[in-house]
Amino acid sequence: MRSRVPKAVATALAAAAAFTMPAVARADFPEKPIRFVVPFASGTATDQIARALGQGVAAESGQQVIVDNKPGGNGFIGASEAARAAPDGYTVFITTNTTHAAAQHLYKKLPYDPVKDFAPVTGLGKGGQIMVVNSRSPYASVRDFLAAAKKNPGKLSFGSGSSSSRIAGEMLQQLAAVQILHVPYKSNTFAVTDLLGGQIDMMITDTATGMPHVKSGKLRALGVSTKKRSALAPEVPTIEEAGVPGYDMGYWFAAYAPAGTPATIIGRLNGWLAKAARSPGATTFYANSGVEPFLTSPEELAQFQAEESKKWEEIVRKAGIEKE
Incomplete structure (x- = not known):
């Protein structure tokens, strides 16, 4: 059963998702390459999905997509850079629950706010x-x-x-x-x-x-780590099956833009990413990585992120991890 998010929290998230800056997207957007900031190194799953989807977005938008890896600091370096970028649609943050649901429960202070500093675009995948x-x-x-x-x-x-x-x-x-x-x-x-x-x-x-x-x-x-075996290796048991009752741990990918990005641009990015997820490169990534497509509206991603943040807070608390 899905957890319910308190009305005050949902309202705050909806406000963040509403992209409060009243700017209007230029009709000729995009006029230059779009940058996908990835907070992890080349070769990681986040990097792979960014590159696979980037090809599709380039085809849809008519502009090159540049994947910019900013690893380190538990994702803080990439998240901070994406949060400070101009809210014009030319910077998209391709990230995971690490920066947007877990980090605030693992560290006493973040150099960015995972809700206030970002405008949700769409979910991308679960694995x-x-x-x-x-x-x-x-x-x-x-x-x-x-x-x-x-x-x-x-x-x-x-x-x-x-x-x-x-x-x-x-x-x-x-x-x-x-x-x-x-x-x-x-x-x-x-x-x-x-x-x-x-x-x-x-x-x-x-x-x-x-x-x-x-x-x-x-x-x-x-x-x-999940409740069911992976289609990529059906002979490998789940950790729960292997003797650890209750074990279940997954992850997710999503796309965000800097807070204040115009809603019309967010809409274009959302549509391009949805089409890119059906491109040959993306379908190959999903098939070979065991990641399932997870596409949402911006509002659905904001709600999902709030629910995931509560879940990760509980996981960290039960694990007895002290904030660093």
Whole structure:
């Protein structure tokens, strides 16, 4: 059952989604390339979906789409830059729940406001994560890994380069009653690099980032984070099936513009992204990454974001994570 958002919160979000600046979109928009700011490194799932959709938006708008990766700071660097950009439609922030639902519950102070500083455009996709270890690791299953973690509290490590990846690891510790050392990274791709090199023992990453290494034989998949198995690897059990009752952790992508972007421009961006999601490049991304299309109106995204923020606040609280 979907949670209800208090009327005051919904009203505030609706105001944010209404793009209060009374500017009117130019009839000839766009006249120059559109920039997609991505708060994570090249090769991440967010980068992949931005590039796939960017091709479709370029075809629809008649202008080039430039993907500008701004990794680091748990997404803060990219989010801050997108929030400060001119509200003219030429900057679109392609992001995830990391910056827009989880971060405010993990950190005491953000350099941006995930509601007031952005105008929602549309949801883009929803996906699950996969628990992976190095293929040379002695752990062949989730149970193997957890048994070793219980015997050696705090000795095994997990890496994360996003809030979804981090909370997935924290939730595993909580539900399985184990202690695993958390090693933070600027991006999941950097964590995967260290996992491949043997510097960390495990990570739970998005399927778009982890699955190619599983298919190449460099990583071993132990479990998937969602309630149902992934179509990309139906032989891999869910983490819940593998012995951790109640485990369920997914993530989502969405597009935002700087606050004050005219509603007419928001409407054009929304329409272009919806059409781009049906383009060959995007359908290939969705099929190969295990991400499901998730397209919304700006108002629906504002409501969804509010509900997700409440959910992530509860997850962080139950995990006992102190704000940094």
